Amino acid sequence: MGLADFTGKGCRVGGQILGAFRLLLLVAIFFACSSVANAADAPLVAKGYKMAGDATKMRIVMDFDREPDIKWFLLRGPNRLVIDLANSRLAIDAKDLKPRGLVKGVRLGEIGDGVSRLILTGKGPFAVDRLDVLKNEDGSGYRIAIDMSAASEREFDTALANQALTTGSTVSTDKGGRVGTGPVSNPGHRFTVVIDPGHGGIDGGAEGLNGTIEKNVTLAFATELRDKLAAIGKYDVFMTRDTDEYLRLDDRVRIARQHEADLLISIHADTISVKGIRGATVYTVSDKASDPQAQALADRENLSDQFAGMVIKDDNKEVTDILIDLIRRETHTFSMSFAHTLVGELSTSVGLINNPQRSAGFKVLKAPDVPSVLVELGYLSNAKDEAQLLNAEWRGKAAQSITNAVALFASARAGTGTGTGTGG
């Protein structure tokens, strides 16, 4: 390359100016050499890196000047996706590599022999739904497109084991396809319920007429419900939080997927602007709200993410689109079925609102494969409801009704042979 010759000549002006001048010349000569060299030998150049998504679903796109030669594989402890790019020189703006959503760490560096390595560390276990090398339609080079979604440790381990089986090692040289392997049977899986106490930490939720804070009511109730469900001995029961901590809505969904939940029950006790309204309500997700009050409530609940202080507009739109695509019809049918059962059980023990089964676009109910409902136990804007929520006997009755509904739903799913996990 003649770089040594050039630096050897060094005009002895001295100081920083010379340093900067040298650097510029070196860069210029480097690029001159690159353009003269055979294009096939020149290192692959990355032209951009983009990540969009949330804690349940991410899309990562990396642009290159030509077709990249890649190897990729999974590593555990922590859960990582590793992509090696042969003969590459990847100068990417550090701010583009800032972790977000399901990806809590991004590292990019050279590992020798001209290979650059990209390591994406998951917030928890994940599935690689897609990893493709694609030609850009406008002829401007190639891109790697990766779709990742939150999954359980078991699913991650299965993907890892399958990877070793299909390649004879843990390295995949495929330029496309899915490592996640699709449905995986899971004979040891018990019917799993994830209970989500609404709000928490800096997000207090609604405040009652007499000062009751929603986040405390939801946690106390969820704990009682968990104990009742666990006492049956047939179900695995988890909570998204069991302390006063702030959790983003997508993290709540991620936790449900991590446990391969068969049911997510989000517990709330909000306020409502319409006077005199009281009683319990069961909500499922829908694109179009069942009524203006449901819409207003979902809008308010979805604001919870603002407490995270880093909501990025463009990403949100993209992710919303992905999520809406993914809400499977089957999941939705099960959500509706459970909501119906739950309303039936609650009606025998606690007061319900008019039309107690409602729907709106609640983010926390958008897991693609986990039937999900949101229960408003009552409204803190109503003094009688507030008093009930603080009454141990009332809470016990309400928790028992929900437990009964879960038992009915679980045995119905077991009866249809679909009660043994999200993979089935």
Ligand SMILES: [Zn+2]
């Ligand atoms: Zn709430």
